[in-house]
Amino acid sequence: MRPFLQVLFLIPVLLLSTGKATYAKDNLRVEHLPKVVKQGEVCLIRALGPASLKSIYGEFQGERFPIAVGAKNGTYEGFIGIDMSTRPARYEIKVVATDGGSRVYSSALSLKVEKVDFGIQKLSLPSSMVDLDAKTLERVNKEARQLKALFQAFRDERLWRGAFIRPVEGEISAPFGLSRIINGQHRSPHTGIDLRAEEGTPVLACNSGMVVLVDQLFFSGKSVILDHGWGLYSMYFHLSEALVKEGDRISTGAMLGRVGSTGRSTRPHLHWGIRINGARVDPLSLLKIGIHPIF
């Protein structure tokens, strides 16, 4: 084929592909909430498109995250967790959808992650809780591996429904993200929030889910962890007692146990933590997000 004929042959193909891309872009709009996302926050991704979409997912930092399907009004929503250590920068979030046939919709948005100064907490604790002997260290490492494996498991089913609630009332005695200096040494940061409460105060499930861990751990004491599906986990530490068992399906507000001071703790409080696909996020950011009625 002569060169100019090759070019002529290509034109309709280019028009076709350009036309399709434009169509898809016009029919899938994506936005995120809040508008300014900080390190350690939950981000809600909302897509507006045809009501007929059969599958839809997002991509952030090379990982897929699920987006709710089945909205009658063509609104689709999903969460991403911005880990507390995510580098402050601009990121691209891609949303891909199909109508069950050959048509693929795709849209992208730019997400700016802002830096947070989490602050520093200085603590004095008995050296038996800080300077660990070999046997205790082995136990601590084993428990850390166990939790890591737990958070890596991804449940396709979404168990949570509607808005998230606070597991206990009470002031925040230690906020999320604090760098910690314990007995003069740098230690791991605070990856949840501490809520002050009387010993024995009921601890409630922040949303519906399945109990995936009830155990006595070295640092977190009597602990309960819920799997809410779609990579979202909530954890409740330092309990005086747990009132649920692994495998229980529970609903929002169900009583999981009671506030205590077990593990590495100096007074009764609830440590409440959230993971989203492994990202360590501030539970308060989950409470702040307006949950759309389709959830």
Ligand SMILES: [Zn+2]
């Ligand atoms: Zn804590």
